[in-house]
Amino acid sequence: MSRNLILGAALSSLVVLAALLSFVWTPYDHAALNIPAKLQTPGAQHWFGTDHFGRDMFSMIMVGARTSIAVALLAVGIGMSLGVPLGLTAAARKGSWLDELIMRGNDLVFAFPSLVIAILITAVFGAGAVNAIIAIGIFNIPVFARITRGAALSLWEREFIMAARVAGKGAARISAEHILPNVANLLIVQGTIQFSLGILAEAGLSYVGLGAQPPTPSWGRMLADAQTMVSFAPHLALIPGVAIILTVLGLNLMGDGLRDLLDPRIRVART
């Protein structure tokens, strides 16, 4: 196993554990106001200090991890569950009008950056974590569709697929039984990358007020609150920022490590 994978998995696990732990334990109630203890710098009592309402930053970071992970994970889920079947279908019907329709549709969705989709959805339905999930999820669909189609196309030329066709299996069955398991590694790697991009996108959307709404803590929202206080309480901005960076860095390193581990061509090249 590569160092990237170990370091990435360790960082990511730490964040996931913090998020899971927050369901049963946080040092303080993340929503409890304690004005006399406001804007405390990190110390023994409050490890990450307190915000302008005296809320414990460590507890907020733990609960905020929940929001980030949930939004990014569900967005990857939307992208995969719609994008992968679309990519498989396009590859199975290569060159047909259906392939053309799917790929042109993909190009169109690609023209809408997730922020633009979020602006559209928010303008109509209002801001919220669910709308952030939908916006990031829609942006993920063409990513998974393209990568699945690309990988599936080369597989369709292979002998074992020819054999399956000769055996009388239909395109849908071949896609599900032979193509999908063979592109799974690629999808896991891409899923990790999209997950990390989802964490960044969620933070950005929450920062501009299009993501999770108060009182749900989110790292992006914490940064937005910190903006006017950064001159006298820089820890309010530093801590959520570092949390985002470490999470994204961990996921990216894990993605790189997984690619090295799962892609046989890289393995062969190394040996």
Added chain:
Amino acid sequence: MLRYSLKRALSLVLSLAVASLVIFAVIEVAPGDPASFMLGVNAQEDTLAALRAELGLDVSKTERYFTWVAGMLQGDFGVSYTYRTPVSKMVADRMWVSLPLALYALALSTAIAFPAGIYAASRRGKAGDVAVMGATQLGVAVPNFWFAMMLVLVFAINLRWFNAGGFAGWDKGIWAGLHSLTLPAVALALPQAAILARVMRSALLDILGEDFMRTARAKGLTRRQALWRHGVRNALIPVLTIIGLQFSFLLAGSIIIEQVFYLPGLGRLVFQSISSRDLIVVESVVMLLVFAVIMVNFLVDLAYAAVDPRLRSRT
């Protein structure tokens, strides 16, 4: 090439048509009547009807869609529900901040990424390569709006070299305008520079393994000469594609950065419009951003096909 260009142009027009239809349809789903929103709950029915007629809201949705598209083709985006001024003028005023910001960021990103990528590729596997790759890995992970806040903390609040926010205006001179946009552009450029440096390195490494590079070395060129004369030039093709695509991301990304620096660009306009439910402005800005992305993709495709003839037959 002409056939390929025509095919791509047709695809461009179709994409724009479908995108406009999607944007219009989504905005149409929005609950509430703009006329009631503008005049308040106590407005008389005849006043509301008159305003609806004035705004062109009293006709069928199909007719409104075609009126909107026809207007846009002539540069008329309608009239803002809130400010009662032409949307095209509001957008044009804001574009003078957002567009230079995106271009400035693109220039910075390229200026950082090229040397970093070339340096890393020429030192493959050595300490310099590891350091550059480590820095780019970090650069990709940093949210640009957070980096912007840190830049404000260091360069505006502590060192006082720049203002923490606001835009001086181009009427104060180019230098004053660029000075106001420097911190936002640096913040916007960082993650893109990290991505571009990685692409540059990877493209160069691919090229370095090619036969013509070996031939160049065999003919007596030093490694450095071969890298600069043949490697960099050939690696530019994929890199330029990424630069083109990054421009549209920078334009959309400037929406968030404008919030950090209180810049009067498209981003602030769109958020103000969302909060005041000025949907015609939201609709127009979104269409403009999508147009920019589709157009840049189209131009990148054409430029790519012009450089690499194999692509013309592939699509």
